[in-house]
Amino acid sequence: MRPNSLHARDIASLIHQQTDLDAFSREGALIIARGQGCRVWDTEGREYIEAMAGLWCASLGFSEKRLAEAAYRQLLTLPYYHTFFQKGHEPAIELAERLLAIAPPARGGRFARVAFQCSGSEANDAAIKLIWYYNNLRGRPRKKKIIGRIRGYHGNTVAAASVSGQPHMHADFDLPYGDRFLHIDNPNWYRFAEDGESEEAFSARMAANLEALIEREGADTIAAFFAEPVQGGGGAITPPARYFDLIQPILRRHDILFVADEVICGFGRTGNMWGCDTYAIEPDLLTCAKQLSAAYQPLSALLINEEIHHALLEGSRKHGTFGHGFTYGGHPVACAVGVETLKIYEERDILGHVRRVSPVFLGALEQARSHPLVRDVRGVGLLCGVEIVADKRTRAPFPPAAKAGLDVQKGCEEEGLIVRAIGDRIAFTPPLILSEDEAHEIGARFLRGLDRALAALRPALAAE
Incomplete structure (x- = not known):
């Protein structure tokens, strides 16, 4: 047994996530x-x-007491409200404005709007939904496939786990779901480079493999490419030299959206506000979570560019509403903590x-x-x-x-x-x-x- 193991009643009551449940049942947990x-x-x-x-x-x-105090103040003022049905609240508005002000450049300009969720998984799931919606509204019903990377990690919902390239998250879960999810190489130069292959040569081979996949599947069937600036769940794998420099032109040439998953890298982890800043990435959509609230509240965000926002307006006119949302997305307590977190990042440099x-x-x-x-x-x-x-x-x-x-x-x-x-x-x-x-x-x-x-x-x- 571990030196600090669970009581028997705890072992019997709680499912621990991403855990060897058999070992847990024998050894307990910290x-x-x-x-x-x-x-x-x-x-x-x-x-x-x-x-x-x-x-x-x-x-x-x-x-960090300031974050606890921000949550307490908001709980006393407005402990819950939503952003459905043309209603809203100040914490969500302020946090969205602050996020757009510090966001990295988007392809073709700036990010235009923010949608809040509770987790990085939900943010990536929402991105997939909006990408499919966008292509339907643009008259491209076949352009639906999503490319992820082997050992990439984008979350645990059915769609987010499908675009993730994690075998243990697919096995016996019937994932990836359907035929809309494709996977390309793990960009781990150390482990997968050929003998004598430089980082730049390795990146060129990765880019060529992406191009070949697109040609094989047909660009008119591929909607988006997902990537973390640094592949976190794959083992904290930094991209090899010029990797994103070579990947991005291919996506643009084939009109494939780039989703930057900043759930781990965002808000200073790489030494810049965004991993996109560190690696000169200009995505069409950006997801963030984790350090957005310093983990003091469940909170995530999806940022979209102006073109996608225009499609949402078009869809709302067509259907009479925008049929997407989460009960706790943009929760006022979480957003208040998010605002205070961003203030601390700035004030304390x-x-x-x-x-x-x-x-x-x-x-x-x-x-x-x-x-x-x-x-x-x-x-x-x-x-x-x-x-x-x-x-x-x-x-x-x-x-x-x-x-x-x-x-x-x-x-x-x-x-x-x-x-x-x-x-x-x-x-x-x-x-x-x-x-x-x-x-x-x-x-x-x-x-x-x-x-x-x-x-x-x-x-x-x-x-x-």
Whole structure:
């Protein structure tokens, strides 16, 4: 059993998400009781640096009183209202205005309107619906297929999980749903480059494969391409050199919409306000969540360009209404927290802080390259992925049955460091308020966690 395991009644009552439920039923789970800054404590009083900001999202840490106070004020004033039927409220209006003011350039100009939801999954699901709606209104009923990337992650609704390229999210769920979802290469240069292939050559091959897929399927059947600026759920994979420079002209040439999934990258994670700014992406639609409210409230947003907004107006005239919405989309408490979060980012120059601490953070993790289990370390801003290998010389991975990444994750946990194993890549996305001292401590605890994992993995290494 884990040192801090669930009581039997908890094991019997709660389904834990994205979890090995069989292992959970035998081992229990870590129960977190409180948080302060970048650290959390379990119910037995053990302290951890939360190097994943929860699920990539607690950007201002676990004790930002201004956000709690913003939620409380709004609860006392207007605890709930909606944006259906020509009604609305000030927090949603103000947050939409602030988002449009800081949004990156959209293809052909600026973003025009914002729709609020409760999660990144819902935002991406809404994007897919609006893309299909848009093409119907433009007289292109065949232009409906959506291209995602292998190991891309866009959420857990039926549509969002379908465009995601995560095999474990498809198996036995009857996903991808229908024949409208296609997948292209995982842009992981380290793992999938051919011998001697440079990053730019790899990117050119990825672009050529995209072009070939479009020609094979027919551009008149393909509606959109989804991509995260940095592939989070795929293992914190930064794009290879010139990847988006080569992808975007292909999409424009074939009139295929680009949806930038900024759910993880948005609001400073890459050292700029948006991953689109970092990688010169000009999308047609943009989804964001997580750091939009610093995870203090469930909140997401979908931004659309002017052309798509005009289609919504046209559809409303045709049908007498815009038949889409969520009961809790644009919840006033969530929006009030979102407004306060954006104010804090600006007032405290969070972007400047990320840029200052990023070299320390990435440098601390770079030291892991000397460890026998580590070959590749790459990141941007306060986001980093570390590849665990069985053989550093050949880059040979561990067999899947070894679950090497989980051994590293457990070893880190025993050293007071919470990280995320994604296969055999270890992801790090600490809160954006991370200090330089905490960055150094993450590096030190990670090395000790690797040592623990190495001891556990010696039988698998001996078998290689």
